[in-house]
Each structure stands twice: as structure tokens, then as C-alpha cells.
Amino acid sequence: MNSKDKAVDKLVSTIRRAAEFHGHLGPFLVLGVKMGLIGMKKLKIQANAWRLRIEVELPKQIPYTCTLDGLQAVTRCTFGNQKLSLKEAKSPVISTKFDADNGEKRVFICVKNEVLQTLMEKLQKAKGDTATQEKLAWMIASMPEDKLFSIKIQ
Numbered sequence: 001m002n003s004k005d006k007a008v009d010k011l012v013s014t015i016r017r018a019a020e021f022h023g024h025l026g027p028f029l030v031l032g033v034k035m036g037l038i039g040m041k042k043l044k045i046q047a048n049a050w051r052l053r054i055e056v057e058l059p060k061q062i063p064y065t066c067t068l069d070g071l072q073a074v075t076r077c078t079f080g081n082q083k084l085s086l087k088e089a090k091s092p093v094i095s096t097k098f099d100a101d102n103g104e105k106r107v108f109i110c111v112k113n114e115v116l117q118t119l120m121e122k123l124q125k126a127k128g129d130t131a132t133q134e135k136l137a138w139m140i141a142s143m144p145e146d147k148l149f150s151i152k153i154q
């Protein structure tokens with residue numbers, strides 16, 4: 001197995017683990033998983049690092065909130081350990097601020113507008129069909145990060 005296959009394999013198992021935690025597999029959960037992984041990579045931080053905190057802004061409604069479980073599953077910053085804080089957005093946006101407690105670096109990741117719009121349209125058409133939701137989830141999983149997110153490092 002080459003290293004690219006290994007990376008894909010690891011992403012697939014991470015997504016399955018997150019879906020088990022969350023209760024179902026959908027594209028917003030995968031957005032959370034990918035955001036979490038990218039944020040930690042940019043900060044050069046491991047999951048469960050004591051110094052990682054995240055602040056998430058999104059509308060408090062499904063499917064936006066599905067993203068929270070993807071983020072919690074990979075970063076281990078959770079409501080329970082108070083390393084995750086949530087700001088309610090009044091418009092359809094999803095953004096996460098990753099903060100290493102030492103204050104050296106911050107990463108802001110925002111889901112691109114066109115991605116949110118496309119997903120909402122497709123989910124509405126799917127009318128709760130599980131197979132379509134899972135197909136959309138794997139579509140998001142396979143998309144490159146620059147197509148999905150705007151990333152800012154401070």
C-alpha cells in the first residue's frame with residue numbers, strides 16, 4: 001500500500017468512527033471531520049492535545065450541527081471537556097477557530113459558501129434518503145481541501 005492509499009484508508013476509518021459516534025453518516029459530519037484534521041495539521045497538534053481549543057460558529061440546526069460531532073470526534077475538543085465552544089450563527093455559515101493554548105498560532109477554517117449551498121440543495125432533494133446522504137458524505141470526503149474551505153493562519 002502506498003502512502004496515498006494509506007492516507008485515504010485512514011480518512012475512511014476516521015469517518016466511519018465519527019459516523020458511529022454521531023449515529024449516521026452525512027456530508028456535514030464529514031465537513032467537521034475534515035475541518036478538525038486540517039486544523040490540527042496546520043497547528044502541528046495531535047488529537048487530545050491538552051492545549052487545543054476550538055470555537056465553532058454555525059446555525060443551531062440540523063444538518064449544520066452534524067459538523068460539531070465530526071469536529072468533536074477527531075479533535076477530542078468536546079462540550080463535556082469544555083474545549084469546544086459554540087457561537088450561534090444567524091446565517092448559513094460554518095467556521096471554526098483552532099487555538100493552541102500557547103497562543104503561538106491560530107487557524108481559521110470556513111466552509112466555502114458554494115459548498116454549503118450545493119449540499120443544502122442536494123439534501124433537500126434527497127428528502128432524508130440515507131443512501132444519497134452517504135453518497136454526499138463520500139463525495140465531500142474525496143474533495144480537496146481548497147475546494148471545500150477557506151483557511152487562514154494567524
Ligand SMILES: [Zn+2]
Binds near residue numbers: 024
Ligand atoms: Zn447528522
